[in-house]
Amino acid sequence: MDMVTIMREKRFIGQEFLTWIWYKSDVIDYIQVRNIGTLEMSVERRIVLEAGSGIERKTVSCVGSDIDLSEAWAALREGKKVSQARFMITLEGLTWHVTINDQVELRSVKMPKTFDSGEEEPESDADKLLERIALLSKLADIVDALFASFINVRADDNEWAIEVAKMADWMDIRCK
Amino acid sequence: MKDEKGGQMSLIKGSINLTRYKVIENIDTPDIDIDYIQKQLQSFRFQSIDETLDAESVGWVETLDSLSTEFSPTIFNFGECYTMGMRVDTRNVSTKMFKRYVAIAIAKEEERAGRPLSADERGSRKNFVYAGLMNKAPVDTDVFGVCWFQKRAEVWLAGTGTRTRERFEALWQKTFGTGLLLKIPYVSARDMISQDGLERISPTSFTAGRRF
Numbered sequence: 001m002d003m004v005t006i007m008r009e010k011r012f013i014g015q016e017f018l019t020w021i022w023y024k025s026d027v028i029d030y031i032q033v034r035n036i037g038t039l040e041m042s043v044e045r046r047i048v049l050e051a052g053s054g055i056e057r058k059t060v061s062c063v064g065s066d067i068d069l070s071e072a073w074a075a076l077r078e079g080k081k082v083s084q085a086r087f088m089i090t091l092e093g094l095t096w097h098v099t100i101n102d103q104v105e106l107r108s109v110k111m112p113k114t115f116d117s118g119e120e121e122p123e124s125d126a127d128k129l130l131e132r133i134a135l136l137s138k139l140a141d142i143v144d145a146l147f148a149s150f151i152n153v154r155a156d157d158n159e160w161a162i163e164v165a166k167m168a169d170w171m172d173i174r175c176k
Numbered sequence: 177m178k179d180e181k182g183g184q185m186s187l188i189k190g191s192i193n194l195t196r197y198k199v200i201e202n203i204d205t206p207d208i209d210i211d212y213i214q215k216q217l218q219s220f221r222f223q224s225i226d227e228t229l230d231a232e233s234v235g236w237v238e239t240l241d242s243l244s245t246e247f248s249p250t251i252f253n254f255g256e257c258y259t260m261g262m263r264v265d266t267r268n269v270s271t272k273m274f275k276r277y278v279a280i281a282i283a284k285e286e287e288r289a290g291r292p293l294s295a296d297e298r299g300s301r302k303n304f305v306y307a308g309l310m311n312k313a314p315v316d317t318d319v320f321g322v323c324w325f326q327k328r329a330e331v332w333l334a335g336t337g338t339r340t341r342e343r344f345e346a347l348w349q350k351t352f353g354t355g356l357l358l359k360i361p362y363v364s365a366r367d368m369i370s371q372d373g374l375e376r377i378s379p380t381s382f383t384a385g386r387r388f
Contacts, residue, residue, distance in 0.1 A: 003357075003358065013361040014361040016380055104359070105194065106192075106193075110191050111191075126254075130255075133187070140196065147364055151369055155374070171383070
């Protein structure tokens with residue numbers, strides 16, 4: 001398969017990953033991630049769900065600073081999956097804001113503040129660059145570790161069946 | 177320097193759009209050291225199109241100074257990461273404007289000659305008009321930050337979009353002779369689970385068997 005075909009036909013893996021993260025972040029206050037630590041995570045400002053492809057594609061977007069997720073819950077109940085969402089991720093006091101799409105691209109990444117007001121910021125551009133690369137690396141590691149957790153469950157038929165049942169229960173509760 | 181598309185400046189300030197790649201063949205070999213990387217970056221450095229009629233130029237610049245292409249190692253080697261900028265200069269003449277000026281030029285020439293122009297003469301007028309318009313068109317500049325983690329065989333492009341990705345992938349291939357693979361979920365999963373396991377995965381219905 002060429003890359004374009006893979007991106008089209010295996011897109012559901014990224015969508016199920018995002019749907020799974022939404023579920024995890026909604027039901028668990030602190031997510032333990034192997035080799036990373038304990039994360040706080042939540043959906044903020046934007047979530048897009050979709051079903052179908054090509055001209056059959058149907059999309060629902062919930063956007064806004066005070067986001068109302070009721071439409072997103074309804075879309076999930078109709079069988080749509082998350083194709084893009086903005087998350088707030090906190091690890092060890094550092095908070096990133098990032099939009100992740102179903103190709104797991106990291107978009108509009110807002111970096112954590114590493115200094116309090118009154119404290120000294122990195123002065124030179126080289127220092128700023130180094131700090132931002134380190135913070136971006138940390139975020140990439142977090143997302144990769146989350147994906148590794150997901151794919152290990154996803155590839156195990158029994159574990160995934162249990163997870164899907166839990167997600168269906170979550171939908172039952174959220175859609176009431 | 178423009179910064180709208182998440183380019184070089186976004187590595188230093190503002191929000192970042194990131195495209196991640198795996199290097200297809202890991203080139204972390206003793207032969208490919210910092211001197212080699214410096215030489216390759218210098219060989220494919222950005223060339224200005226200010227004094228030419230070229231429509232586009234793509235090449236490497238230093239991350240912290242997009243006007244510099246010296247690439248002394250202390251400038252691009254940050255610990256385990258090499259950083260560089262991909263500078264893209266373009267100039268464009270709109271089709272509408274081009275057609276308008278071609279029509280005017282041909283009408284003037286036909287009036288002067290007192291006869292319709294031949295196909296060759298029309299072609300020659302078109303080339304002349306195109307060169308004149310390109311000469312006057314302003315050059316648009318974008319710079320996209322790039323980080324290369326050689327040990328991890330991973331490359332980041334601080335930018336998104338098909339055209340930007342294509343330009344970057346072509347420049348990378350030309351410079352280092354290796355391909356890049358977009359780090360999409362399927363590609364990442366191949367490193368984490370068996371190929372058989374991955375191929376067995378088919379879409380899940382989260383609502384199957386449920387009544388709401």
